[in-house]
Amino acid sequence: MSVQGARAAAYEVLRAVSGDEAYANLLLPHAIARQGLDAKDAGLATELTYGTLRRRGTYDAIIAIAADRTVDRIDPAVLDALRLGVHQLLSTRVASHAAVNESVELARRNGGGRGAAGFANAVLRRVSRDNPGHWMERIAEGARSDDERIGLTTSHPVWIVRALRRALTAEGRADELPGLLEADNVAPRVAMIALPGLAEVPDDATPARFAPTAFTTRGGDPEHLIRETGGRVRVQDEGSQLAALALSRALPVREGERWLDLCAGPGGKTALLAAEALAHGARLDANEIAPARAGLVRQAVASVPLEVEVSEEDGRERAARSAGEYDRILVDAPCTGIGALRRRPEARWRKTPADVPDLTALQLELVLAAFEALKPGGVVAYVTCSPHLAETSGVLAEVMRTLSDEVEELDARAVVREVAVDDIDLPDQADGSLRAQLWPHRHGTDAMSIALLRKR
Ligand SMILES: C[S@@+](CC[C@H](N)C(=O)[O-])C[C@H]1O[C@@H](n2cnc3c(N)ncnc32)[C@H](O)[C@@H]1O
Structure with a gap:
C-alpha cells in the first residue's frame, strides 16, 4: 500500500481545484493513474481528496486558530498541504506522525522550502494536540452568529x-x-441505472428505494458492468432518474411524440429519455451549449438504438427555432448545484450568492423558450439539482405569472409517487406549487426539484 502515492495524488488534485478551478472528479482519475495506484490506494486517494474538499470550511477555521492568522494570509500551496494534513489528523485513522511529516514535506517541496516546512510543522502539531470534538467547540466559540x-x-x-x-x-x-x-458531507453510495427495456438490474444488485431503474452494486467495479453492457448500465443519481421518468411518464405517450432535452450535457438524463422514447415509439432530440459536453451526450446515447440528433446551441435559440414542435421538453437547467454537494466536493466553495440572479434569469428564459417550443397539451419538466427557492419556486412563480392561463402545473409529486416503487415522502410546498423536492438525507438522492408545466 502506498499511502504516500495516495497523498501525492490527493495533493495534486487539491492544488488544481484551488489554483486552476479544476473539477476533482475529472482530474482525480488522471492523478491516480500517474501515481500508479492500485484499487485500494485509489480508494484512499479519493477519500483524502473528497474528504478534504468537503470539509475545507471547517479545516480552514481550525488552521486559522492553529496558525494564528486568517487562511488568506497563508501561501496557497502550503494551505492545501495543511488542509490535507488536518483532514488526516481529525477525520482518518492515518497515524499522526505520518500525517504531519508528509504534509510538512509537501509544504516544503511546493510552498517555499524550510520556512514553509517549519510553519506547517508548527501548525499541524498544534492541531494534533486536540481531538476533533474539542476543535469543533473551539471553532463554534469563535463564530459570530x-x-x-x-x-x-x-x-x-x-x-x-x-x-x-x-x-x-x-x-x-x-x-x-x-x-x-x-x-x-458523506460520500454517497454509487447509484446505477439499468436503461429500461435495454438492460436488467443485475441479480446480485440491491434495488434502489424509489426509481424502478436504479440500483446499487454490492462492491465490485461499476466500470466493469458499464463496459460489459455497452453503456446500457450507467452511473446515475437516483434523483436524476426520477426527474427524467417524471417527464416521460407524466402522461401516457402517444406513438410518434417528439421530445427535446434542452440542456442535455453530459447526457445522463438524455440516455434515460432515449430508452423511454425507444420503448414508446417517441423521437428524441438533444441540445447542449458546450461542445465538449455535447460530445458526452452523443457518447451517452450511443448505447440506445435510437437516432438522437444533438445540437450545440444556446437553449433559448434552439427552442425558439422549433416553435410548437415538441410534446415533451426537459429543461434540466444550469443552477447553483447546491443540491448535489455530496457528489461534487468543491461545488460549495465555487458558487456565491452573486451567481443566483444570473442563473434564475437564465432558468426563466430557458423555461419560457421551451414552453414556446411545445405543442398544445405538451409538457415541460423544469428540473434543477438545487433546492434554492429562488431557483425553484421563484422561477416557477415567474413562469406561472408570465404564462398565466396558457399554462397548467401538473402534480409532479403525484407523478413521482406513481413512478416510485415505494412510498416516497414529498410534503406540500408552502407556495402551493405542485413541484416535487427530493433530498439527500430523506431520499438518498441529490436535492432535485422537479416541476411539470403543461401547455393548455
Ligand atoms: C444541470 S446540467 C444538465 C445535466 C444533464 N441533463 C444530465 O442529466 O446529464 C445543465 C447543462 O446546461 C448547459 N447549459 C448552460 N447554459 C445553457 C444554455 N444557455 N443553453 C443550453 N444549455 C446550457 C450546461 O453546459 C450544462 O451541461
Whole structure:
C-alpha cells in the first residue's frame, strides 16, 4: 500500500481545484493513474481528496486558530498541504506522525522550502494536540452568529446553510437541516441505472428505494458492468432518474411524440429519455451549449438504438427555432448545484450568492423558450439539482405569472409517487406549487426539484 502515492495524488488534485478551478472528479482519475495506484490506494486517494474538499470550511477555521492568522494570509500551496494534513489528523485513522511529516514535506517541496516546512510543522502539531470534538467547540466559540457556527462546524458557506433552511422550511421540515448538512458531507453510495427495456438490474444488485431503474452494486467495479453492457448500465443519481421518468411518464405517450432535452450535457438524463422514447415509439432530440459536453451526450446515447440528433446551441435559440414542435421538453437547467454537494466536493466553495440572479434569469428564459417550443397539451419538466427557492419556486412563480392561463402545473409529486416503487415522502410546498423536492438525507438522492408545466 502506498499511502504516500495516495497523498501525492490527493495533493495534486487539491492544488488544481484551488489554483486552476479544476473539477476533482475529472482530474482525480488522471492523478491516480500517474501515481500508479492500485484499487485500494485509489480508494484512499479519493477519500483524502473528497474528504478534504468537503470539509475545507471547517479545516480552514481550525488552521486559522492553529496558525494564528486568517487562511488568506497563508501561501496557497502550503494551505492545501495543511488542509490535507488536518483532514488526516481529525477525520482518518492515518497515524499522526505520518500525517504531519508528509504534509510538512509537501509544504516544503511546493510552498517555499524550510520556512514553509517549519510553519506547517508548527501548525499541524498544534492541531494534533486536540481531538476533533474539542476543535469543533473551539471553532463554534469563535463564530459570530448561529448560522456561522453551523456553517463552520458542518463546512457549509453561510449562504448555503440559509438557502437550505429556507427550502426545508417551505416544506415545514426546518428540523431536518442538521441531517441534510450531515448527509452533504458523506460520500454517497454509487447509484446505477439499468436503461429500461435495454438492460436488467443485475441479480446480485440491491434495488434502489424509489426509481424502478436504479440500483446499487454490492462492491465490485461499476466500470466493469458499464463496459460489459455497452453503456446500457450507467452511473446515475437516483434523483436524476426520477426527474427524467417524471417527464416521460407524466402522461401516457402517444406513438410518434417528439421530445427535446434542452440542456442535455453530459447526457445522463438524455440516455434515460432515449430508452423511454425507444420503448414508446417517441423521437428524441438533444441540445447542449458546450461542445465538449455535447460530445458526452452523443457518447451517452450511443448505447440506445435510437437516432438522437444533438445540437450545440444556446437553449433559448434552439427552442425558439422549433416553435410548437415538441410534446415533451426537459429543461434540466444550469443552477447553483447546491443540491448535489455530496457528489461534487468543491461545488460549495465555487458558487456565491452573486451567481443566483444570473442563473434564475437564465432558468426563466430557458423555461419560457421551451414552453414556446411545445405543442398544445405538451409538457415541460423544469428540473434543477438545487433546492434554492429562488431557483425553484421563484422561477416557477415567474413562469406561472408570465404564462398565466396558457399554462397548467401538473402534480409532479403525484407523478413521482406513481413512478416510485415505494412510498416516497414529498410534503406540500408552502407556495402551493405542485413541484416535487427530493433530498439527500430523506431520499438518498441529490436535492432535485422537479416541476411539470403543461401547455393548455
Ligand atoms: C444541470 S446540467 C444538465 C445535466 C444533464 N441533463 C444530465 O442529466 O446529464 C445543465 C447543462 O446546461 C448547459 N447549459 C448552460 N447554459 C445553457 C444554455 N444557455 N443553453 C443550453 N444549455 C446550457 C450546461 O453546459 C450544462 O451541461
